[in-house]
Amino acid sequence: MTADALSWVMRRIVPLVAIVGLALAGTAAHAAEPAAKAAAAKKAPAKKKAPAQPTPFDGHYRGVLVPAPALNKGGCGLMSVPDFVIDRGKILGTPGLTTFEGNITMEGFLSGNMVQPDATKVPIQGRATDEPDGKHIRAGLIDSANNCAWTMELKKQ
Numbered sequence: 350m351t352a353d354a355l356s357w358v359m360r361r362i363v364p365l366v367a368i369v370g371l372a373l374a375g376t377a378a379h380a381a382e383p384a385a386k387a388a389a390a391k392k393a394p395a396k397k398k399a400p401a402q403p404t405p406f407d408g409h410y411r412g413v414l415v416p417a418p419a420l421n422k423g424g425c426g427l428m429s430v431p432d433f434v435i436d437r438g439k440i441l442g443t444p445g446l447t448t449f450e451g452n453i454t455m456e457g458f459l460s461g462n463m464v465q466p467d468a469t470k471v472p473i474q475g476r477a478t479d480e481p482d483g484k485h486i487r488a489g490l491i492d493s494a495n496n497c498a499w500t501m502e503l504k505k506q
Contacts, residue, residue, distance in 0.1 A: 425497030
């Protein structure tokens with residue numbers, strides 16, 4: 350290659366290579382930007398949840414689980430519920446043979462489980478109401494594994 354030809358290549362090709370190189374570098378930097386933001390978001394400390402608010406239904410309840418005759422196929426009897434506790438919308442388990450877990454909304458809708466001694470969970474769905482004689486919880490429980498069903502009747506103490 351002659352000196353004139355080499356000079357011509359250098360004047361035409363080198364600037365073109367430089368432009369392509371700058372364009373690629375800009376594209377790579379732009380592509381790395383979302384990844385950098387994602388990494389920064391992962392490193393940012395998690396926001397703490399505000400403490401749960403007390404509900405109008407918080408407190409200690411007592412009552413019974415009454416067998417529902419139409420749904421019971423087994424020998425399911427009356428069960429006493431000596432201490433059913435709601436604190437800030439959470440149903441708290443209390444030590445004993447049978448305990449409860451779950452939540453209640455500000456509007457009084459209850460869902461959760463009755464946890465039996467063998468750790469079997471029986472779903473609960475119900476409603477808390479404010480009546481002239483105090484707050485009440487009424488719910489249904491169906492234990493399909495044992496063919497049992499109850500209506501829960503509790504009153505705030």
